[in-house]
Amino acid sequence: MDLAVLLPALTSILAFVFSAALFDQWLERRRGFQLTWALGMLFFGIASGCEAIGAALGWNDAVYRTWYLTGAVWTAAWLGLGTALLLGRTRFGYAYAALVLLGGLITFFARNRYPDAGSLAALLLIGALVVALAIAVETYFQNERWPQIAALAVIAASAVAAVFAFTQPLIGGGVALDPQTQIPTGEAIPHSERLMSLLLNIPGGLSLALGALFSAYIFMPKRRALDYSLDPGQPGDQFMFNIFLAVVAIPVNFLVSLPGAVMALVTGRIHSRVPATLLIGFGAIVASSTDALSRLGSTDLFQVGKFVGVVLIFAGFLVSIEAFREIRIPFTGRVLRAGRQERVAHTGSIANRGS
Numbered sequence: 001m002d003l004a005v006l007l008p009a010l011t012s013i014l015a016f017v018f019s020a021a022l023f024d025q026w027l028e029r030r031r032g033f034q035l036t037w038a039l040g041m042l043f044f045g046i047a048s049g050c051e052a053i054g055a056a057l058g059w060n061d062a063v064y065r066t067w068y069l070t071g072a073v074w075t076a077a078w079l080g081l082g083t084a085l086l087l088g089r090t091r092f093g094y095a096y097a098a099l100v101l102l103g104g105l106i107t108f109f110a111r112n113r114y115p116d117a118g119s120l121a122a123l124l125l126i127g128a129l130v131v132a133l134a135i136a137v138e139t140y141f142q143n144e145r146w147p148q149i150a151a152l153a154v155i156a157a158s159a160v161a162a163v164f165a166f167t168q169p170l171i172g173g174g175v176a177l178d179p180q181t182q183i184p185t186g187e188a189i190p191h192s193e194r195l196m197s198l199l200l201n202i203p204g205g206l207s208l209a210l211g212a213l214f215s216a217y218i219f220m221p222k223r224r225a226l227d228y229s230l231d232p233g234q235p236g237d238q239f240m241f242n243i244f245l246a247v248v249a250i251p252v253n254f255l256v257s258l259p260g261a262v263m264a265l266v267t268g269r270i271h272s273r274v275p276a277t278l279l280i281g282f283g284a285i286v287a288s289s290t291d292a293l294s295r296l297g298s299t300d301l302f303q304v305g306k307f308v309g310v311v312l313i314f315a316g317f318l319v320s321i322e323a324f325r326e327i328r329i330p331f332t333g334r335v336l337r338a339g340r341q342e343r344v345a346h347t348g349s350i351a352n353r354g355s
Contacts, residue, residue: 004182007303008051011310015045018314033085036151037317040078041310047071048306054184059175068189069165073197074158076288080204081147081154083211088147091230092214093139094243096150096207097132103202104128107195114191116171124199127153140232154200161196168192183299205288212281212316217254219271220261226252276316283312 022038025031050067084096104125111121131153138146168190176188186194226249228242264270290305 002055004055004303005052007307008048008055011303011307012045012048012052014307014310014314015041015048018310018317019045022317031085032147033082036078036082036085040075040082043070043074043078044306044310047075051184051303054175055182059177059184061170061175064170064175064184064188065165067184068186068193068197069162072186072189072291073161073165073193073200076204076208076291077154077158077200078204079284080207080211081150083208084147084150087211087214088144090214090218091139092211093135093146094230094246095210095214096146096203097135097139099203099206099210100128100135100150100153101132102206103199104132106202107198110195110198114194116191117195118192120192120195124195127157128199142232154204157196157200161193161200164190164193164196178299181299181302183294183302185294185297185299201288201291205284205291209281209284209288212277212284213254214250215277216274216281217250217257219273219277220257221264221270222253222257223260224249224253225256276318279312279316281316283309283314283316286312 019038019041022034022041026034026038047067047070050063050070054063054067084092104127107128108121108125111117114121131149134149135146138149170188171190172188174188176185177183178185186197226245228245228249230239230242230246232239234242261270261274265275286305287309290302290309293299293305294302
């Protein structure tokens with residue numbers, strides 16, 4: 001079988017299996033992030049399936065539009081939203097708000113590349129500003145509603161993107177394929193849809209990666225080379241200083257903590273969520289990087305990158321304490337791996353895998 005068919009077919013099958021496992025866990029535990037991740041992986045599987053169908057049977061209008069909507073617009077947005085729901089009780093809301101604002105700014109500055117979108121870029125920037133501000137304010141007051149604001153924004157933007165995807169004519173009247181690799185590109189997609197993909201992909205993909213690294217940082221043995229506080233009770237000027245300091249302090253503290261984390265991993269004393277979330281983060285980076293290269297016109301590594309990305313993310317979720325209390329055959333109740341107790345290295349407390 002041609003690799004152009006085999007790789008996306010394998011990616012699609014793995015994503016569908018992953019989606020089913022997550023949906024099964026949601027049926028058991030009813031945690032919102034599990035259902036959201038299940039939808040994100042379902043979209044991933046549909047997009048990769050479209051690639052396999054297009055390579056095997058030829059591309060048509062419906063397959064091409066579905067491929068772009070589910071893969072380039074919805075997948076990263078919904079996986080990132082799942083991370084927001086998972087970390088809703090933390091200060092990760094500040095990071096998510098910043099990423100939403102970044103997505104709005106990049107979308108606005110990309111408007112000259114997509115002139116047919118008209119004034120949409122300005123409207124999307126205004127919407128991103130409003131959503132980012134609302135999320136930041138809710139996070140500041142330590143309310144757990146900020147993921148709900150993020151969810152409403154993603155749902156609304158996803159619905160608008162679906163309308164754009166299937167109501168506007170393709171540019172040039174047909175499917176756009178890379179002439180060398182025959183892998184589809186977004187060149188024929190209407191400009192309004194491409195702006196929507198920027199707005200949803202940037203906060204979605206980056207929040208999945210950064211959220212995974214943030215989770216690893218929480219659970220790993222830590223050294224604080226730079227100290228900071230995000231306590232909302234402090235004076236406003238001091239709080240703003242600490243916000244900017246945290247942008248530097250968290251990566252620095254993460255790096256200086258790595259030797260201790262490696263030692264804890266070697267001796268078996270590290271919490272399983274640390275290697276799990278690192279795998280998720282690396283997988284998100286690989287998948288997002290190949291998507292970015294495709295947008296810039298390079299599709300050579302597109303299918304390989306997506307396959308490697310979903311393998312890494314799947315491996316990470318399988319050992320994540322937040323995703324799985326136990327490993328079961330979906331919808332059967334048959335347990336392949338029961339939950340276990342493990343010690344959280346930085347607090348000394350005991351945490352169940354399903355907590």
